[in-house]
Amino acid sequence: MASIDLKGVRKVYQGNVTAIHALDLSIADGELVVLVGPSGCGKSTLLRMIAGLETITDGTISIGEDVVNKKEPAERDIAMVFQNYALYPHMSVRQNLEYGLKNRGTPRDEIDRRVNEAARILEITPFLDRKPRQLSGGQRQRVAMGRAIVRQPKAFLFDEPLSNLDAKLRGQMRIEIRRLQRSLKTTSVYVTHDQLEAMTLADRLVVMNGGRIEQVGKPIELYDKPASLFVAGFIGSPPMNLLPIAALQAIAGGTMPNLPTGTDIVGIRPDEVVVGSGEGIALSGTVELIEPVGGESHLYVRVEGLDQTLILVQQGRASVGEADKVDFVLPLAALHGFNKESGLRVD
Structure with a gap:
């Protein structure tokens, strides 16, 4: 580990x-860091640079005590897990797991020990003599992870490994990966565009945008205190409501709360909006759409004078219907302030 x-x-x-602008990032030994951001933000490019699959233009990458800029991928002592599994179709599961160890000249008894241990951890022992085509998507992804585990590398690199799986299986595999990483305590870098994966897996989240790092921190820190308009709008599902303060003041009437100098956009999480009456900025609008999502309902509300639709979250079934008028309140303590020109949080 390193x-x-x-x-x-x-x-x-x-x-x-420029795909990656000059950036600094330190990942601690045993930490699971998730790189998240929209398509084209540079997260996969950054992962491939760590792996040695992409050359770097400037800067240094160190794994443990070694600067690896000029080292080939095989010399970096890392293991990658890809979204397409990258298994050899003509080999059995056992042969796929053994392949890298055989190439390194690992003794036969050590190969058997590592393969059997990985198979036990991942619960794929019954499939060792099957070919990949005889396995489900989840089983194949377990084999791909097993091939990484037997290497006993300094670090695991995951490149959107669950994107080919259905929603239910993705949920199961998220749990498997987190359990596995905590058990092995191997330094891990995980790339995804899926917020739920990012929030549930990460020790720390790295939000990327346009080849730059927007914010780094624990998932709940980024949710509770986004550093920029981009992070506020990207982290959270549904995303944060972002409202121009001038338009909000014109609609609500009266004075606005005492927000820090430079604030011209206020944000509020949909689950912080109070449907009905209460203390705060009172608004009303027309329900355009209701999304029932199991234990909660997402209300999309059009407020006259605002260009964007507001999103409200109600626990359980919605108390109103589509096309109904709804009153709601933005609690002052739940508001976040941002500056439109800089795009940054204002505290």
Whole structure:
């Protein structure tokens, strides 16, 4: 196991296209860090640079005490798990697990020990003599993880490993990966565009945007205190409501709360909005759409004078119907302040 340190790392492609701007990131030994962001934000490129599958333009990448800039992927002592499993279809599960160890000249008894232990941990022992085509998607992903485990690498790198699975199986595999990482205590970097995966898996989240790091922290810290408009709108499902303060003041009438200087956009999480009456900024609007999501309902409300639809969350069944008028309150303590020009949080 080892820490991973990135200092001033940058990636520029031909034509002076910058995919990764100079960034710094330290990942502690045994930590699971999730890189999250929209498509094209640079998260997979950054992971591939750590793996050695992409060269870096500037900066240094260290794994443990070793600077690995010029090392080939095989020399970095890392193991990658891909979204397409990357299993050899003509080999059995056992042969897939053994393959890398055989190439390294690992003794036969040690190969058997590692393969049997990985199979036990991942509960794939009954499938060792099957071919990948005889397995389900979840079983194949377990084999792909097993192939990484037997290597006993310094770090695991996961590149959207669950994106090919259905929703139920993704949920099960999230639990498996988290349990496995906690058990093995192997430093791990995990790339996903799925917020739920990111929030539930990460010790720390790294939110990326346009090849830059927007914010780093524990998932609940980013949810409770987003550092920018981008993070506020990206983290959370449904996303935070972001409202121009001038329009809000014109609609609500009277004075606005005493927000920090420079605040021209206020944000509030949908689950913090109070349907009905209460203390705070009182508004009303028309329900355009209701999404029943099991134990809660998402209400999309159009407020006259606001360009964007507001999202409200009610626990249980919605108390109103589509096209109904609804009164609601934005509690002052739940408001977040942002500056539109800088895009940053204002405290």
